[in-house]
Amino acid sequence: MKKLFEIKNLNMHYPLLDGVMGNIKGYVYALNDVSIDIYENEILALVGESGSGKSTLGNSILKLLNPTSGEVLFDGKNILQKTKKELKSFRKQSQLIFQNPYMSLNPRMKIYHLLKEPFVIHGIKDKDEINLRIKNILEITGLSEDVLDRYPHEFSGGQRQRIAIARAIILNPSFIVADEPVSALDVSIQAQIVNLLIDLKKHLNLTMLFISHDLSVVKYISDRIAVMYLGEIVEIASKEEFFSNHKHPYSEALLSAVPVISEDKKNKKILLSGDIPSPQNPPKGCKFHTRCPYAFKKCKCEKPSLKEISPSHNVRCFLFES
Ligand code: ADP
Ligand code: MG
Numbered sequence: 001m002k003k004l005f006e007i008k009n010l011n012m013h014y015p016l017l018d019g020v021m022g023n024i025k026g027y028v029y030a031l032n033d034v035s036i037d038i039y040e041n042e043i044l045a046l047v048g049e050s051g052s053g054k055s056t057l058g059n060s061i062l063k064l065l066n067p068t069s070g071e072v073l074f075d076g077k078n079i080l081q082k083t084k085k086e087l088k089s090f091r092k093q094s095q096l097i098f099q100n101p102y103m104s105l106n107p108r109m110k111i112y113h114l115l116k117e118p119f120v121i122h123g124i125k126d127k128d129e130i131n132l133r134i135k136n137i138l139e140i141t142g143l144s145e146d147v148l149d150r151y152p153h154e155f156s157g158g159q160r161q162r163i164a165i166a167r168a169i170i171l172n173p174s175f176i177v178a179d180e181p182v183s184a185l186d187v188s189i190q191a192q193i194v195n196l197l198i199d200l201k202k203h204l205n206l207t208m209l210f211i212s213h214d215l216s217v218v219k220y221i222s223d224r225i226a227v228m229y230l231g232e233i234v235e236i237a238s239k240e241e242f243f244s245n246h247k248h249p250y251s252e253a254l255l256s257a258v259p260v261i262s263e264d265k266k267n268k269k270i271l272l273s274g275d276i277p278s279p280q281n282p283p284k285g286c287k288f289h290t291r292c293p294y295a296f297k298k299c300k301c302e303k304p305s306l307k308e309i310s311p312s313h314n315v316r317c318f319l320f321e322s
Pocket of ligand 2: 056
């Protein structure tokens with residue numbers, strides 16, 4: 001399998017500024033040494049509680065943020081070192097879909113203009129070609145042509161997300177970050193949008209980083225799963241391996257919280273107590289030790305590394321280090 005992205009030792013430490021003097025008074029350690037590959041034509045799910053760094057990772061690999069250090073190789077080239085001009089083709093090939101399509105769709109623009117805008121930005125002027133592409137994308141995303149003359153507020157949440165997806169894929173990108181794309185939608189609508197994303201992946205050869213905190217959606221859509229906790233990847237496995245043989249206590253806790261999925265599992269259930277610790281002052285040793293029912297002495301002072309325990313299954317936990 002070809003790697004589309006190779007993310008190496010990525011760190012994002014947001015500086016916290018003192019209000020009066022503007023001095024740096026600390027950092028939010030949002031990403032810590034994150035290394036992960038994304039393979040061509042896969043849907044890689046990124047899961048974890050709110051505040052674990054998922055959006056920061058998604059935005060960093062699109063270079064919508066400037067990470068503190070590390071490398072993001074896209075097609076073998078480090079996009080973090082590219083200039084604005086050099087990034088232009090990357091911008092065309094990679095797109096972001098948000099949780100709230102209201103944020104990505106200018107409320108004052110009719111849908112026709114919203115769909116035309118990406119062409120304008122990238123200097124494509126041929127009107128016939130643009131109109132043909134718009135017609136085609138409406139068909140692909142299950143929208144009718146009469147949406148074109150209307151404004152975003154005239155649509156339901158599900159339809160609006162369809163429009164946002166149409167806009168994101170209209171220039172034929174190869175990669176999409178979908179950041180909680182169905183979390184704001186009614187459950188009945190979620191399945192339609194998830195199915196649309198699966199269809200698009202198949203038919204347009206898309207690669208996708210699918211960010212979600214909902215494991216039932218992840219089970220349906222993804223090929224592989226990466227679990228994040230306090231800015232670190234703690235487990236990566238194929239979907240089948242993850243749901244049948246997950247190892248990390250944090251993964252176990254996330255799965256315990258989803259009744260339907262954990263029903264047939266023999267494993268003990270762990271309930272997560274307390275909130276996720278502050279990423280400004282993360283625990284020493286294993287970051288999960290403060291909430292882990294299996295923590296022992298070593299976990300409090302030493303940091304486990306992400307180890308391969310079977311082919312393509314990596315876990316960051318001393319319980320699984322031989
Ligand atoms: P998730 O998407 O998993 O909920 P985020 O990536 O949004 O997590 O955030 C990770 C951590 O970084 C959180 O503690 C969040 O408050 C913090 N954070 C996000 N953006 C900023 C910012 N611009 N400045 C400072 N801290 C931030
Ligand atoms: Mg987020």
